[in-house]
Amino acid sequence: MANHMSQDSSLEEDEQWARDEGIPSLSDPFIQKYFQGVDTLIDQENKHRSDKDFRELLSPMAQEACAIVNQIRFAEQQTLWTTSFEDSLAHETRQDLYPGMMFTLAKERIESSKLWQIVRKMPKGTLLHCHLEAMVDLEWVFNEALKTPGMHISAAGSLYDQTSRDALLPVFQYRKTPAAAEISIWSESYKPNTWVSVADAAASFPDGGKLGFLAYLMARCSITPAESLRHHYGPNDIWDKFTKCFLVLDTVLYYEPILRAFLQRMFTQLVDDGVRYVDIRAAFAFNYYKEGSQLPEDGYSEVFRVLNEELEKFQSSPTGKDFWGARMIWTTIRSFSDRDIIASMKECIAIKEVYPHLIAGFDLVGHEDGGRSLSSLVPVLFWFRKACAQSGVGNIPFFFHAGETLGTGSDTDLNLFDAVLLGTRRIGHGFSLYKHPLLMNMVRDKRLCVECCPISNEVLRLTHSISSHPLPALLAQGVPVALCNDDPGILGQGRAGMSHDFWQALQGIESLGLEGLGSLAENSVRWAAFEDQDTKEWTEDIKNGAYGTRLRAQRMKEWKKDWERFCQWVVMEFGVDMDGDLEE
Numbered sequence: 291m292a293n294h295m296s297q298d299s300s301l302e303e304d305e306q307w308a309r310d311e312g313i314p315s316l317s318d319p320f321i322q323k324y325f326q327g328v329d330t331l332i333d334q335e336n337k338h339r340s341d342k343d344f345r346e347l348l349s350p351m352a353q354e355a356c357a358i359v360n361q362i363r364f365a366e367q368q369t370l371w372t373t374s375f376e377d378s379l380a381h382e383t384r385q386d387l388y389p390g391m392m393f394t395l396a397k398e399r400i401e402s403s404k405l406w407q408i409v410r411k412m413p414k415g416t417l418l419h420c421h422l423e424a425m426v427d428l429e430w431v432f433n434e435a436l437k438t439p440g441m442h443i444s445a446a447g448s449l450y451d452q453t454s455r456d457a458l459l460p461v462f463q464y465r466k467t468p469a470a471a472e473i474s475i476w477s478e479s480y481k482p483n484t485w486v487s488v489a490d491a492a493a494s495f496p497d498g499g500k501l502g503f504l505a506y507l508m509a510r511c512s513i514t515p516a517e518s519l520r521h522h523y524g525p526n527d528i529w530d531k532f533t534k535c536f537l538v539l540d541t542v543l544y545y546e547p548i549l550r551a552f553l554q555r556m557f558t559q560l561v562d563d564g565v566r567y568v569d570i571r572a573a574f575a576f577n578y579y580k581e582g583s584q585l586p587e588d589g590y591s592e593v594f595r596v597l598n599e600e601l602e603k604f605q606s607s608p609t610g611k612d613f614w615g616a617r618m619i620w621t622t623i624r625s626f627s628d629r630d631i632i633a634s635m636k637e638c639i640a641i642k643e644v645y646p647h648l649i650a651g652f653d654l655v656g657h658e659d660g661g662r663s664l665s666s667l668v669p670v671l672f673w674f675r676k677a678c679a680q681s682g683v684g685n686i687p688f689f690f691h692a693g694e695t696l697g698t699g700s701d702t703d704l705n706l707f708d709a710v711l712l713g714t715r716r717i718g719h720g721f722s723l724y725k726h727p728l729l730m731n732m733v734r735d736k737r738l739c740v741e742c743c744p745i746s747n748e749v750l751r752l753t754h755s756i757s758s759h760p761l762p763a764l765l766a767q768g769v770p771v772a773l774c775n776d777d778p779g780i781l782g783q784g785r786a787g788m789s790h791d792f793w794q795a796l797q798g799i800e801s802l803g804l805e806g807l808g809s810l811a812e813n814s815v816r817w818a819a820f821e822d823q824d825t826k827e828w829t830e831d832i833k834n835g836a837y838g839t840r841l842r843a844q845r846m847k848e849w850k851k852d853w854e855r856f857c858q859w860v861v862m863e864f865g866v867d868m869d870g871d872l873e874e
């Protein structure tokens with residue numbers, strides 16, 4: 291029966307047929323009423339969005355930029371990702387792909403898109419969630435190790451074949467006395483834990499000399515594209531590899547000359563990506579070595595001296611003159627014992643006494659599902675509060691990771707309740723928050739911000755792509771969110787900026803648009819820990835936003851100026867494409 295009229299019937303014939311069948315017309319008042327009802331409902335829902343005010347207050351220039359970006363987004367959806375476009379990745383793989391496809395498959399394509407050029411230029415505000423050790427680009431850091439006088443490498447056994455290289459961790463250290471050239475870490479006769487010069491190890495690497503050596507180290511210290519795609523092995527499996535990346539990287543990064551060069555590089559990359567401030571987390575459970583020393587320092591005051599100096603140096607350079615700064619969220623490892631955590635808390639307080647402007651807060655890191663729950667840490671967390679008050683450093687606020695899990699009702703999922711009740715100022719990840727309506731309302735009312743890291747969540751196997759990420763659910767419920775990159779050096783973005791995460795959100799989530807993305811960037815300025823504030827001051831300041839009287843308001847206004855300038859650039863640069871010609 292079905293097909294005979296569909297293809298060749300004219301429009302008039304179709305209309306006649308519809309009338310004959312008694313199908314109401316779209317213009318019939320009661321059908322119109324129905325659609326009005328739907329629109330009203332959608333409008334009503336949108337009133338709860340956390341980006342509502344930002345959208346409503348867009349300048350005419352910003353509205354135009356958003357419309358242009360919307361068109362480009364749509365056009366690129368039609369061209370870059372489908373088999374009908376001859377040059378598309380989809381063509382190469384003979385399958386239609388969707389723009390929210392898995393990040394590591396899409397990365398190259400992302401970087402060739404117009405949307406990428408736009409997102410790269412966008413003023414991103416601040417970066418609220420990243421782990422220092424994972425902000426380094428790996429190729430650069432291992433080349434740096436090769437160039438740095440006295441750098442050596444060792445392992446707990448010979449690294450003579452792929453199996454041993456997969457099982458054992460290479461570690462780096464400065465050594466005063468050069469190693470004997472005849473010792474090879476790649477030979478079966480290598481004695482465990484003997485130091486070998488990095489340059490010799492590179493030159494004698496059996497699979498391709500120096501280039502092969504670099505490739506081996508980079509794969510050892512990152513989640514490779516192949517690993518990122520194996521979602522069927524689950525998060526625990528990937529965390530096993532992920533944790534080991536840090537064990538190697540710590541040994542390269544925390545040698546003074548390399549740390550100094552790295553900090554300059556990281557700040558430069560942030561500025562280049564439109565990021566003007568960073569709240570950094572570092573896990574203070576590593577050995578730090580001063581230049582020319584092979585004995586680890588006792589404590590971390592040297593690390594902060596270096597951070598302080600390098601930050602000042604950067605901010606007084608032409609590149610860094612507009613950089614607002616960086617502060618540290620001190621972190622310790624969540625699987626540690628009470629004793630070790632308290633020892634770390636004491637160090638944090640001691641550093642805060644010397645560098646009050648550099649310590650912004652406290653957090654616990656490491657695999658949340660594999661570590662201790664916040665509720666098991668309640669006594670030590672209360673101890674910390676008391677110790678801060680007694681020491682005279684005042685309040686060192688919490689910025690907890692919570693809910694970075696697939697669990698529902700698991701300890702990690704329930705960490706969200708503790709984080710909120712313990713007074714966290716922001717929530718790191720909050721991946722499972724969308725399952726908790728009561729908590730989402732509390733987060734909204736208390737004005738907490740979720741530090742959302744979509745690429746990290748994907749590569750660490752919580753979601754298979756941006757299109758199944760819970761971010762839109764949080765926005766719809768009124769929860770403030772800022773986009774963050776978490777571990778870009780290890781998880782695939784490859785450099786310190788946030789453009790990849792911004793691109794994914796923009797292309798992968800229909801309801802966002804450039805206006806939604808702008809709101810997320812503005813949030814990052816609104817929720818940054820620029821200066822010490824007690825709870826009351828912080829809450830007031832966040833509430834006042836750009837209308838406040840302090841640093842935050844000033845910076846929010848500055849960001850807004852950058853945003854307007856950026857919108858103008860979008861209009862000037864891409865406005866001519868507004869003819870809707872998708873072939874272009």
Ligand SMILES: O=c1[nH]cnc2c1ncn2[C@@H]1O[C@H](CO)[C@@H](O)[C@H]1O
Pocket residue numbers: 421422423424532533536571572573623655656657658691694746776777
């Ligand atoms: O997404 C994350 N959730 C929890 N901990 C993390 C994440 N990314 C990195 N780290 C942890 O941060 C430390 C380095 O600063 C490492 O211990 C690493 O496991």
